[in-house]
Amino acid sequence: MRYITIALAKGRLAELTIDLLEQAGLDVSELRVKSRKLIFTDEANKFKFILVKASDVPTYVEYGAADIGVVGRDTLLEEGRNLYELIDLGFGACRMCVAGPKELAGKLDAINNMRVASKYVNIAKHYYALEKKQSVEIIKLNGSVELAPLVGLSEVIVDIVESGKTLKENGLAVLEEICDLSARFVVNRVSMKVEKERIMGLADKLRALVAN
Ligand code: PRP
16 A cells, blocks of 8 residues: 655644644654654554645645645645645634735725735735736735835735734734635645545545534
């Protein structure tokens, strides 16, 4: 029997994913040991787990280097890879929002050539071009995006809001909501055919667990 490989997004989703996989009966003990290893094995069930940067999970899965991935919907929308999205796992729930100084509430449509800073340039482009039909300048950042409106780099940001704490502590507010986000179970399209039984077996268990 060949191994089935699951790509886990390093960071905040990894812990929750590991807990869920354990509840589904997989042996995640190797993943619990603090180390710098990136690849782990469940010999009994013939599963491998790889730890990758969240934005790379869709790439590993699309190319088949991983059969399965667990990653946020934000990453899936941003990366736009050709994958099979099987389950909304529910955890990691947050929102993609336009945020900025609260004085701009209700005034965004009137700003000409508004500058929008974001890590999620594709999501931002799609939102402004197709939903808002507004011409804006998108500025790519790699983190600490909330800083941009505070120092005059942009008028607003497009970013994830979870608790809202980061916005609040920086004197910013949600101005528009773009979409809801949460962790998704995604599958390589070929793996879905050749390993259907084992993948659906795991998927059924996960579905039952997240439904409760
Ligand atoms: C994310 C996001 C916000 C924050 C939102 O950043 O970009 O900054 O979390 O969470 P909150 O609403 O609960 O405050 P992340 O921690 O991934 O770090 P980054 O700034 O390096 O992107």
